[in-house]
Amino acid sequence: MVLVFAESPKGKFKKIALEAVTYGKKTAEALGTSCVALTVGNNVENAGQLGVYGASKVYNINDASLNTLDSQVLTKVIAEAAAQLGAKIIILSHTSTGKSLLGRLAVRLNAGSVPGVNALPDLSGGFKVKKSVYSGKAVATFQIKSDIKVLSLMGNAIRPDASGSAVSVENLSVNVPAAKVTVKEIKTVEGTVPLPEAEIVVSAGRGMKGPENWGIIEELADVLGATTACSRPVADAGWRPHHEHVGQTGIAIRPNLYIAVGISGAIQHLAGVNNSKTIVVINKDPEAPFFKAADYGVVGDAFEVVPRLTAALKQFKAG
Amino acid sequence: MKILVCVSKTPDTTAKISFSSDGSAFNSAGVQFIMNPYDEWYALVRALELTEADGGTVTIINVGPADNDQIIRKGLAIGANDAVRVNAEPQSAMFIAKQIADYARAQNFDIIFTGKESIDYNASEVGAMIAEYLDVPFVSYGNKLEMSGNTATISRDVEGGSEVVEVATPFVVSASKGMAEQRIPNMRGIMMAKTKPLTVVEPTGFDDLAVAVHYQLPPEKGGVKLVDPENMEELVRLLHEDAKVI
Numbered sequence: 281m282v283l284v285f286a287e288s289p290k291g292k293f294k295k296i297a298l299e300a301v302t303y304g305k306k307t308a309e310a311l312g313t314s315c316v317a318l319t320v321g322n323n324v325e326n327a328g329q330l331g332v333y334g335a336s337k338v339y340n341i342n343d344a345s346l347n348t349l350d351s352q353v354l355t356k357v358i359a360e361a362a363a364q365l366g367a368k369i370i371i372l373s374h375t376s377t378g379k380s381l382l383g384r385l386a387v388r389l390n391a392g393s394v395p396g397v398n399a400l401p402d403l404s405g406g407f408k409v410k411k412s413v414y415s416g417k418a419v420a421t422f423q424i425k426s427d428i429k430v431l432s433l434m435g436n437a438i439r440p441d442a443s444g445s446a447v448s449v450e451n452l453s454v455n456v457p458a459a460k461v462t463v464k465e466i467k468t469v470e471g472t473v474p475l476p477e478a479e480i481v482v483s484a485g486r487g488m489k490g491p492e493n494w495g496i497i498e499e500l501a502d503v504l505g506a507t508t509a510c511s512r513p514v515a516d517a518g519w520r521p522h523h524e525h526v527g528q529t530g531i532a533i534r535p536n537l538y539i540a541v542g543i544s545g546a547i548q549h550l551a552g553v554n555n556s557k558t559i560v561v562i563n564k565d566p567e568a569p570f571f572k573a574a575d576y577g578v579v580g581d582a583f584e585v586v587p588r589l590t591a592a593l594k595q596f597k598a599g
Numbered sequence: 600m601k602i603l604v605c606v607s608k609t610p611d612t613t614a615k616i617s618f619s620s621d622g623s624a625f626n627s628a629g630v631q632f633i634m635n636p637y638d639e640w641y642a643l644v645r646a647l648e649l650t651e652a653d654g655g656t657v658t659i660i661n662v663g664p665a666d667n668d669q670i671i672r673k674g675l676a677i678g679a680n681d682a683v684r685v686n687a688e689p690q691s692a693m694f695i696a697k698q699i700a701d702y703a704r705a706q707n708f709d710i711i712f713t714g715k716e717s718i719d720y721n722a723s724e725v726g727a728m729i730a731e732y733l734d735v736p737f738v739s740y741g742n743k744l745e746m747s748g749n750t751a752t753i754s755r756d757v758e759g760g761s762e763v764v765e766v767a768t769p770f771v772v773s774a775s776k777g778m779a780e781q782r783i784p785n786m787r788g789i790m791m792a793k794t795k796p797l798t799v800v801e802p803t804g805f806d807d808l809a810v811a812v813h814y815q816l817p818p819e820k821g822g823v824k825l826v827d828p829e830n831m832e833e834l835v836r837l838l839h840e841d842a843k844v845i
Contacts, residue, residue, distance in 0.1 A: 351727060351737050376757045380739040383727030386693060392809030393693070395722045408812070413720050417616040420720075421813040429809075460736040461766045464752070468760030476758060480844070504845065522742070522777065523760055528612060528718065529636070529776055537844040548612055554817065558842040560834070561823070571823050576837060580828030592831040596839065 282308040282315040283367035285358055286330055286338075287349070287377055291323035296373040296477050298333045298440035300433045304371045305334025305441070306400055311369075318361055318452070320346035320354070331447030333440050339365070339452040349377050350459040355384040360454040362389065362428075374432040375476065382432045392424035398437040398534070398555075415528040415551035435476040436534045475526060478507035481535045481556070483526060485511035485549075487542020487563060487582055491519035496586045497541060503593045509533070511543045527552035542582045545570025562586065600655030600746070602646045603708040604679065605699055605729070606638040608663055608670050609719045618814040625814065634670040637714025639677070640781040641774035645744055646712050647678045648779060653746065655709075656680045660702060662695045664688055668797065675792035676784035682795070687802040692720070694805050696728030701803045704733060709749070709768040715740050715756075715775040720811075723773070730771040738766055742777030 284304035286297040301317055308315035317335035319327045322344045330338050341357060358381070362370055370385065372378035374396045386393035394409050398419075402408040406423050409431060413420040475481065482501040488494065494508075501508045508524060515525035526533050528548040538556035542563060543549060550573050553559070561574040564581050571577045578585050610616065610630045617626040633639075646657045659674040661667050662685040671682045685698040703711060711733075713726035723739070730737035742761065743754040749768045754761050756775050784792070826834045838845045 351739070352730065352735075355731060376740060376755070379723045380727055380737060383692065383696065383722075383724035384731035384737065386724070386808075387696070387728045387731035390808070392807075393724065394809055395724055413811075413814070414610070414616045415612075415718050415721060417816070418618070419815050419817060420811045421815075422809050423812045424809045426808040460770075461738060461764050463762060463764050465763040466757075466760070467762070468757060470759075472759065474758035521760075523756065523758075525776075532721070537838065537842070558838070558844045559820075560838070573820060574823045575820065575842065576834060577823040577825045578828050578831075578834065579825065585828050585831065588828075589831040589834060592835045593845075595832070596835045596845075 281313055281365060281367045282311070282369045282371065283362055283365060284315060284317045284335065284371045286317045286319050287373055287375060288319055288321060288324045291321065291325045293330070294474070294477060295440060296375060296435045299435065299438055300371050300373045301330050301333040301335050302441045303400065303433050303438055307369060307371070310400070310403055316365065318358065320357065323347055327449045328446040332442050332444045334444055335447060337447055338449045340449050341454055341456070342451050343456045345456055345459065348463045350461045351380040351384050352461070353457055353459045354381055355388050356457055357454050358385055359388045361452055364452065364454070368428055370428070370430045372430070372432040374434045378432040382430055386430045389428045389430065390426065391428035391430045392426040393430040394422045394424065395432045396434045397431050398434045400438070412532070412555060416532060416554050417551055434534065436479065436536070469523070473507050475507055475509055475524070475531050475533050478533065478535050480504045480506035480537045481509050481526070481533060482506045482539045482541070483509035483511065483543060484514070484541040485543030486513050488514070493583070494520070496583065496590070500539070500586055500590045500593070503590055503597065511549055540570055541586060543570060544568045545573060600650055600653055600710070601706070601708050602650060602655060602657045602710045602712065603703055603706070604638065604643045604646045604657060604659045604674070604712045605725065606643065606659050606661050606670065606674055607635045607717045608632050608661070608667050609635045609717050612636065612718060616816070618816070622813045622815055632670070634673055635714050635717045637716060637774060639674070641776065641778035642712035642714050643674055643677060643679065644779035644782050645774060646710070649746055658683060660685070660699055662687055662689050662698045662802070671797060672792045673784060675795045675797070676788040677782050678788060680795065682797045684797065684799050685802050686799050690810050691807040692722050692724040693728055693809070694807055696725045696732060697805050698802050699725070700729050700732030702800065703729070707769070710751070711771045713771070713773045715773045726771050726773040733771070736766050736770040737772070738764055738770060739773045740775045741772045742775050744772060744778060
């Protein structure tokens, strides 16, 4: 059995949880087994909808102390759930929670683990999965040899497949130990898609000359429904918040469309974004190294080109 | 305060990555190796700051072959008191975590620091694994850490912002950007590092459960298609009709 842990921050599933369920279902199909989803907390909304994305059943651990997630507690809870259900493959989302959980769960279950997988397993000769390594500069294939396996799925690696229908939710009873880590405060931006899940990202760099010029970037992002990001010098200078910094030392992303404005494309920046499906580079310097990594390039002044692109997109969306 | 800082050796951030022709191994020819920046800049420096403020010792640990002594000495030059190297060529994160946990178990460290990830495998697994082996709390992606008695207040990176948590020692924490500022070793530190203890211990047995069996470079881009800056309608058409991303 494949068990997918579907995170539900503040009671709601994000796209990355739905992707994990679809990944679990496709893996289960290839192995000729079933895929079930596990949710935790007493605030999960519409857990049964995970059936739409491929779960044949949803189990919920209805315990208010699990509304915030601690890796030590959650490891014990998921390990016990996996043992009760007889799950052999456990799929997590590659989020700050999933990443903190994966290694712990692997140790507890004596399972081989691969974090941030970006494609379905290759079952021709063992169990092999791929992940990006060397900060996006290469791809490695890992073989998992153990009976129990733990994976975390990179955001935007596969599309959620909504071809199923809602299923029943059953309460699962497991022992929930008290957390030793207490959450005091959560300071997150609401209403935007987090960068690791964003399908379109509009990013800008030093070429914008100052934080007061970000209006045209935000307008472009708005018309595309995109999440905004920035290069390292911009975050270091305090022009933009640190959580927008993408690149080797920031967040690694893989959106469908990455638009880079006024970013020269240092190797460390490219490392975090070169898994994007399509890259558009707007830069007035035709020698900017980023053009070599781009699909589409516009050599021009961002302050003219970006408003023109926003206008063209508005016309396209209206048409 | 007794602190352990786990350090790994990685290719330099600007290294050109390549592999043997059959894709079975990393090609290290011409590659400069460094201490993993998250371990050096953030984990190690914050550990030193804590002991400078309140007393205590900082030990660094690395799992690797004798070549790694070079980066371990750099850690000592930056200010760690002593170092341990587990003499092995690791093949998996779990192997590394088990070796570190086996060493740490009898030592009663208050805090074990790791970097948020190594810049080669980007796995972010070792800290979590050590914490599970030792059954202690784990706080990942810490960008700020303050101690008050034996309680730490840690701000950590989460999607779209940060989260502040409290945890009592002993615990494992992984350090991301913001935790501290990089320190450059000075001449006195470099001289002193030569005489600081570096203990070599042999690994305990472990069968790897997940190993990398093949490497490849990402597919090359087909070359950039330049679009007239006066004609953004054309870019929109290309993104819609050719790339199909809008």
